[in-house]
Amino acid sequence: MARSSSADAHGRHLYAYFPGGPTWPPFRRDLKYAITATSAAASIDRSTLSDVFARAFSRWAAATNLRFAETASESDADITIGFYSGSHGDGEPFDGPLGTLAHAFSPTDGRFHLDAAEAWVAGSDVSRSSATGAVDLESVAVHEIGHLLGLGHSSVPDAIMYPTIRTGTRKVELEADDVQGIQSLYGSNPNFKGATPTSPATSSREMDSSAGAGCRPDRVFVGVVAVAAVGLLLLVL
Ligand SMILES: [Zn+2]
Numbered sequence: 001m002a003r004s005s006s007a008d009a010h011g012r013h014l015y016a017y018f019p020g021g022p023t024w025p026p027f028r029r030d031l032k033y034a035i036t037a038t039s040a041a042a043s044i045d046r047s048t049l050s051d052v053f054a055r056a057f058s059r060w061a062a063a064t065n066l067r068f069a070e071t072a073s074e075s076d077a078d079i080t081i082g083f084y085s086g087s088h089g090d091g092e093p094f095d096g097p098l099g100t101l102a103h104a105f106s107p108t109d110g111r112f113h114l115d116a117a118e119a120w121v122a123g124s125d126v127s128r129s130s131a132t133g134a135v136d137l138e139s140v141a142v143h144e145i146g147h148l149l150g151l152g153h154s155s156v157p158d159a160i161m162y163p164t165i166r167t168g169t170r171k172v173e174l175e176a177d178d179v180q181g182i183q184s185l186y187g188s189n190p191n192f193k194g195a196t197p198t199s200p201a202t203s204s205r206e207m208d209s210s211a212g213a214g215c216r217p218d219r220v221f222v223g224v225v226a227v228a229a230v231g232l233l234l235l236v237l
């Protein structure tokens, strides 16, 4: 599909796709993911990692007919997830604490990389973390999976695909805009019980260049920049 963004009846820019609208093709609805590079995140228990990513994928599976399962075999996986430090072979080096948090590639690449240097919180309440710059792994995972499935950034502030998240906060529920975006790509799950309504106070600002001509068509990069002492993290493509 050629469409790269969507607007509602009021002309607001909402969810977006990547240039060219890449998706996983119809014969690939059962996607396997492998958590492959975890040595750099040794502080997080391996079974906790499995639980966190399973929950993150389940958010998207609930709204669509996509199904996700973890596999131990990297060669068998459609999606690979790993923690990396600094330069790690894809030309987009991570930068240590804060700055870039993670990046994911659009369909059907399947690579999802997390910066091992972040203060990741998994399996506990991030709002109670005493770590400086604590980031909720599951929240970032839900966002990045949206990219893995073909969504760009949304300008709806409550959407998972909104390009900003604060440190110490948790945001894992698909919002109506996320649901509309993903269902327009993959169809809906008849058992889906709905999503948080879109806030009527949506801003019309363009938050990123996900649909812009200067964006590389085959990938998205999520940069996270600390902009002030309040711990606001700005994620940009
Ligand atoms: Zn990478």
Ligand SMILES: [Zn+2]
Binding pocket: 143, 147, 153, 163, 221, 222, 235, 236
């Ligand atoms: Zn993003």
